[in-house]
Amino acid sequence: MSSCPKTIYLDNAATTFPKPPEVIRSMLEGYECLGVSPGRGGYDLAVRAEEFVTGVRRQISEFFGGHDPNRVVFSYNATDALNTIICGLVEPGCHVVSSRLEHNSVLRPLHYLREQGLITLDLLPFDSNGFIDPQDVAKAIRLETGLVILTHASNVLGTIQPVQEIGRICYERKVPFAIDVSQSAGVVPIDMRTWHLDAIAFTGHKSLLGPTGIGGLVLRDGLDVRASRFGGTGVDSHSLAHTEEYPQHLEPGTINMLGVIGLSAGMRYIAELGLQNIYEHEMRLLRKLRDGLASFKRVRLYCADSMNNHLPLFMLNIDGISAADLGAILDGDFNIAVRTGLHCAPLVHQDLNTSPYGGVRFSLGPLNVPEDIDAVLDAFQVILESSL
């Protein structure tokens, strides 16, 4: 594996790669020392492992402006966390507000619940620049609305949604507001308290720079989320009833200790470099890429005219070449890895008229360098000249 061929990796919105060497080292060293079941035994090592996990809960809570480290619940990934929050908050007969920008991790649980006749659902549109209008949220909320759940930033368009304004609306209307921060966590600041967020669902392996298999929820104090899975928690073991204590209430079974170690290391790496510095670096490269690609006549960029309120990603198509083929050519001829297709967000593509074949997404990470952008622009020059 040490002789991995050099790939220009521009699929960081799927997962960041490679991980910083510091993260990999911390995982190896941490797991060698603490790879036991945290919170389950009385021996010193298990106690130390539990203390470590508690420290990571504190680290996450502070990172997101949470209320209480015990309200940080680990999951396998964001999809797992989103299923937990959706199924744990909605009641039969409840109305849910979401959007057409969502990933299937939100759309599919909601669709399932609607198909079962358990909820009614409004999916809000986005405008031609890729943004949801907070006033649409205000208009959609009704008496029986039990949840507003939105992506913080589109995984297809990169547009960062006005969740602060929406949070204020939901707070005033007393409707729980949850956001999916899969794409934004580790890229831009998130502050649960001042933004009036009741829950956020995150994944560890994208811009938080941890490994796959770890994610979680951060919940507002007092938010009651019904458990949908039950089992061993290391607390209240005498009772056959599942514990009401957080975080164990939503965390049955042994957690992914290696993932927790890696997530913590990824967040430390971000803190050392500075969130703002990483964002500025990525956006500088993205602007260079956008400007270069926009100069090619047959390239069509989606919602990338302005880079304000934008993540370091965008999608494009070339007239006359399918997205799948463009991705294959970039990979096979130029060693450039990008994500093609629908990006698990089918409604965005319906509305952009890019369904069913989607587009080609470029997403940058902290380890990309200007030479990566030059390579993409050179590749496009060759591809476009060749396919005239």
Added chain:
Amino acid sequence: MGRHEDVNVRNRDKTAVVGNNVLFDEEGFLVNPDAWDETMAENIARALELSELSEFHWQVIRFLRKYYVSMGKAPLNNELRKGAGLSLTQIERIFPGGIKFGARRIAGLPNPKSC
């Protein structure tokens, strides 16, 4: 034309029947890649408005077939470039429909079901 004269591989068609019950999926890919032969390739090519397959086309088609039959899967992008002896940019250019909807369909490979 031979027994595949009514081949129909336009995008988004519903399952089409070719001659003697060869099935294509809704995107024009062979449902059973083992049903493929070179006559069928010529007919699929004609349906894609490629009147004649050149030696370059056959180079790509034969590599795809050989790889698929021996490995049970399509080649990786890099393997296709090396094995076919053409860049993917060139393959894209010479096949109507490009790599996926041209070369792969004519070579009778299954539909790559990725999104």
